[in-house]
Amino acid sequence: MNQFQYVRATKPQGAIDAVAKDPTAKFIAGGTNLVDLMKRGIMTPQKLVDINRLPLAKIERQDKGLRLGALALNSAVANDALVRQHQPLLALALNAGASPQLRNMATVGGNMLQRTRCSYFYDLTMPCNKREPGSGCGALEGINRMHAIFGASDKCIAVHPSDMSVALVALDATVLVSGPKGDRRIAFADFHRLPGDTPEKDTNLEAGELITAVDIPDGPFTKHVHYQKVRERASYAFALVSTAAALDLDGNTIKAARLAMGGVAHKPWRLTAAEQSLVGQPATEASFRRAAEVAMQGAKAFKHNAYKLKLGPNTIVQALRTAAAA
Structure with missing residues (x-):
């Protein structure tokens, strides 16, 4: 693993400023995916900004739906009484993901940002446009049994691994983010990207933007x-x-x-x-x-x-x- 600087943020704006000023910096919360990628040399941030002390872990009722803080743990969301009552599909999807140990560490925001599990992305000896743009896609002519059947391009045929995100896109969720340019809302359906010619870009987040919450509107889908x-x-x-x-x-x-x-x-x-x-x-x-x-x-x-x-x-x-x- 590469050497890196570690800082702990106590306020959202401080975390945003720390990452916005350093293009090599990354936010870290549970670290269930990022740490693995760093150990393998796939991602090599020079600075990690720990956001675990930010007040972003609430699960609360809003006027017309639920709000999940970005730092709410997957296990906490899956077992929350409000989620089970109003959005049981989300609870089912979360409990289908990973293992209990990982769900006790993984956060809502981190789950959304996890990267593909394509074996060619993880293998530094193989070409991967997602890991190294312009190097090619080993999966196109390789072992591609886990790969995409919709929305792929000649640059990448990897798939997104999140179970939680499948439920959230079905439930018309909205992502709340804060960044150097202020706050904005992104429809969940527009949050993740198709590969096109830029498969290295997984989401439509801008540099320095921090996910703060996810809103899920009330609906009739409770049974x-x-x-x-x-x-x-x-x-x-x-x-x-x-x-x-x-x-x-x-x-x-x-x-x-x-x-x-x-x-x-x-x-x-x-x-x-x-x-x-x-x-x-x-x-x-x-x-x-x-x-x-x-x-x-x-x-x-x-x-x-x-x-x-x-x-x-x-x-x-x-x-x-x-x-x-x-």
Whole structure:
């Protein structure tokens, strides 16, 4: 691991100033991803700004929804009574992620900012445009069974690993950030980026910006929800494919739906067309399968991940089936 300077911030503005003034600096909270990347030499910040003492860990009720502080622990959010009552889909997604030990360290903001687990990104001997722009993408012609089927480019086919983020994009969350230019709000659907020609940029955060909170609006999705995660082992494994599903039912008729997938794109993948196809339809297997067909339009597989073209729709159907029965 490279040598680095360590400073501890006590106020948000102090943390922002410390990172904004030093392009080699990074915020650190739980460190569950950043420390691993530093140990492997993938990220080499010259300064770490510890933000754990900032007052950003509250989980609170707002006028029209919930606000999660950026430093709220994943385990605290998943077990919070307000979250379980008003946003149970988020609790399910969080409990499907990582391990209990990691959830006790990982924060809301850090979870959103975790980087891909693509093996070529982690292997310094292999080309990776995300790690070293212009070097190429080893996964394109390599072992790509974990990789994207939506939104990929010829520069990168990696996927975003967060389970929490899949639920948040489905729930129309908003990210609150503060930076050198002041405060702003970013729709969660616009927070993460597709790779395009700049796969090294995972998010639309600007230099020095600090995530302070996430707002989740109230909605009717408090009962018929499910997070379906398909992985290679039951504990501490990232999704091959996952689906966050939420339904608002009037009897057996779907009044509204929310759907998003994980493990399939460089960002959490919202399925708006599939949602629209469900509105007004009966909550039946046939409706769910039609929605899955709509969801998979435009999917493109590579040599080793063609199985996702079948696993993807099956996961959507199973998530909707379980949500409807909840």
